[in-house]
Amino acid sequence: MTSLIRNPLTIVWALLAAVTIASSLIAVDGGASHQINTTVTTVVLLIAAFKAHLVIRYFMEVRHAPVWLKATTTGWVLGLFALLFGFYFAAL
């Protein structure tokens, strides 16, 4: 059991779960106020990018993958979130 807990994968999972809960709480009041909130959005999207990166690197083992695969997946995360932030802020 302890080997399960000390396994790096489990630690990554715990981190992922923690930030998931944190970002759910940050999305304050379930949106009842119907207000744009740039801080919430920025934090929430950055956390999502971070989570995606962790899952790709650790669960999908891209950490041990050849450079081209690392570059492609990192490029996807960066490119996607750059566009998301771009369109979000451009429309404000």
Add this chain to the structure above:
Amino acid sequence: MTDVAEGSATGVDQSQRAADTRGHVPGEASMWFFVVGDLLIFAVYFVGYMYFRGQNHELFLASQARLNVDIGAINTIVLLTSSLFVALGTAAARAGNTASGLRAFWIALAFGAAFPILKMFEWIPEITAGLTPGKNLFFMYYYVMTGMHLCHVALGLVIMCFVIRNLKTSTMPKISFIETGATYWHMVDVLWLVLFALLYLMR
């Protein structure tokens, strides 16, 4: 990014460093072709969503408030946990520990199967309350994206069953096949992480 306990995930460390320069592609390369392509296809949906959201702020915000963030969050944790066990199972199978691997995959399957069930608890009340895909653009995006994702989950569960069968019945489980299935499942997880943020959380 934060280096989390840069220890041995699978017990191969120093020798891994050397292999790192060449790197190991988990599973079949053709699956990675599919994964990257799928990530790109969904990315077009994500960006499209963000673009149209920018033109319809009030509509999207008001509609978002009707979503069940709790189930969304629970489903996120469910998928993350399922992915964890898939990763653990893969590592165990690779290390030759088939029994452990099998156990891990069964647990992964159980968590994975919880996702569509929870989703029904989310969708059915919404639909009966009149929040249908035709209601407005937000809900169209919501149902289309989560629907496409759900199809991916269903396929992933089927694949996982085949992985479990492979672990159960053969004396020499096909590691490449297990890794391929695992890769697909983790992709499904990554997609959900973005969906959760875009549909449920962002304002």
Add this chain to the structure above:
Amino acid sequence: MSSSVATAPQSGAEQAKSWRTNRKLDQWIAFWSVPFFFNVFGLVFVPLSWMMPPRSPSSPTPHIVDFMHSHNLLIACLILTLAYGLAPVSNALYLVQIKRMSVSPAFRYSMMIGAITGAIVGMLFPMFCFGLGAFRPGYSPGVLTMLYDFGYLAFIGSLGCFCVMWMAFGLAIILDENRILPKWLGYYTVWQYVTELMAAPVWIAKTGPFAWNGLMTFWFAMALYVSWQFIVYLCIYKTIKNQPESELDNAAPQPAPAAIEVSSRTGA
């Protein structure tokens, strides 16, 4: 439909005699019918009738009536009626190759039935709808609007048959141990299936990115579809070329070179 050789000679000029004895002639005829067919369709649908890109589902009735009665639509439907028969020929190419795969025949039959129903629903129905508008004046605007909706929805929203077809094809390629077609193509074909799912919202949305002329359901889906279509035919070209003659279905035993009656069993 038994077109003669208008488009076959692709092996060099000096080998003009040998094309007649080429044992893969049937496949090559079918293969080259495809660019012909697709180009005809492209011309008919786009610059000739402006049926494609799809007109708006929320067009006002007078526009719809004008379109349905337009001269160009008439010519387009005429050509469509004549060329429709080429669809089975292009589908035959897939079926010949899928037969060589190690997977269950169920895939081949699923693909065949999917292609048949798909061609009927996806091409024949629109042909009827737009044809009725073009060839039979006198329908009321309400009826014409219904035909217009029917035609476009049948063309773009006919998902089920194609879903089966592409899923069968994709899975067959992925599971095939004879490696007739490359595995990544199998995965790419799964995206064909996905484009059909992506098109589902056209039944609901009349405007915006999910309408039948929408960004997500039409333009994005087409980008995926068209690129796949090119690539699959490139792969099929290679596969036909590489197919060993002994494996051909119409491989007659070769007693003597006197076998000049080219077995022209197109499409068995």
